[in-house]
Amino acid sequence: MKHQLFLLDLDDTLLDFRASERLAFTRTLGGLGVTRVPDALFTDYQAINLDLWRRFEQGLVAKDVLKVARFRLTFERHGLDLDAERASLLYLDGLADSVVLIEGALQTCAELAAIGEVGIITNGIEAIQHRRIHSAGLAGHVAFVATSEACGHAKPDVRFFEFAAAKARAFDKASTVIVGDRLDADILGANRFGIDSCWFNPHGLANETEARPTCEIDRLAQLLPALRESRG
Structure with a gap:
């Protein structure tokens, strides 16, 4: 060959990744006390996350900024008073085990x-x-x-x-x-x-x-x- x-x-x-992402996101919000995750919240997170990754690939944003900003921007859009830095830690830990x-x-x-x-x-x-x-x-x-x-x-x-x-x-x-x-x-x-x-x-x-x-x-x-x- x-x-x-x-x-x-x-x-x-x-x-x-889409299946893994949804599982990890739901578990993350649960860890922050959000028991029901509206579809709109996850959809907005995906769009914000995708945009940040594209900008990362273009050298426009640092990865450490991306990890937290995707949650901070999502929470701000939905008026949620949640800790974006803790969300980032929970998500990354959960993503590692949410494999499909x-x-x-x-x-x-x-x-x-x-x-x-x-x-x-x-x-x-x-x-x-x-x-x-x-x-x-x-x-x-x-x-x-x-x-x-x-x-x-x-x-x-x-x-x-x-x-x-x-x-x-x-x-x-x-x-x-x-x-x-x-x-x-x-x-x-x-x-x-x-x-x-x-x-x-x-x-x-x-x-x-x-x-x-x-x-x-x-x-x-x-x-x-x-x-x-x-x-x-």
């Missing part, structure tokens, strides 16, 4: 590890992502984890991919592929770094961006066949 190094995104590629696997994630990682080396690349928080990987049962198949927090740069910055490549036992651009759900971070990053990419697109979204994946799948079970077909 052409590919020997598989760089896999974590959230919404291997782990269902994407269908086929465990089997896919095992199959790829039998072929070559598997690395996880994520813009998430170092300690939390390691805990989530262990909680999900993926750690035994993963050779290394590269996070934006440890690197100091986030996907799609080429420096992040250089950081990830340096963690591999052996790195060759021609035999490396990135698998991820985000065109703007995973696929565009692969394009800029000069390596193959597979777009995990379970919702059948249209690609209206400059990012150009080598192949595209809507289920993880399709990954190996797609990579074999794209061997060039």
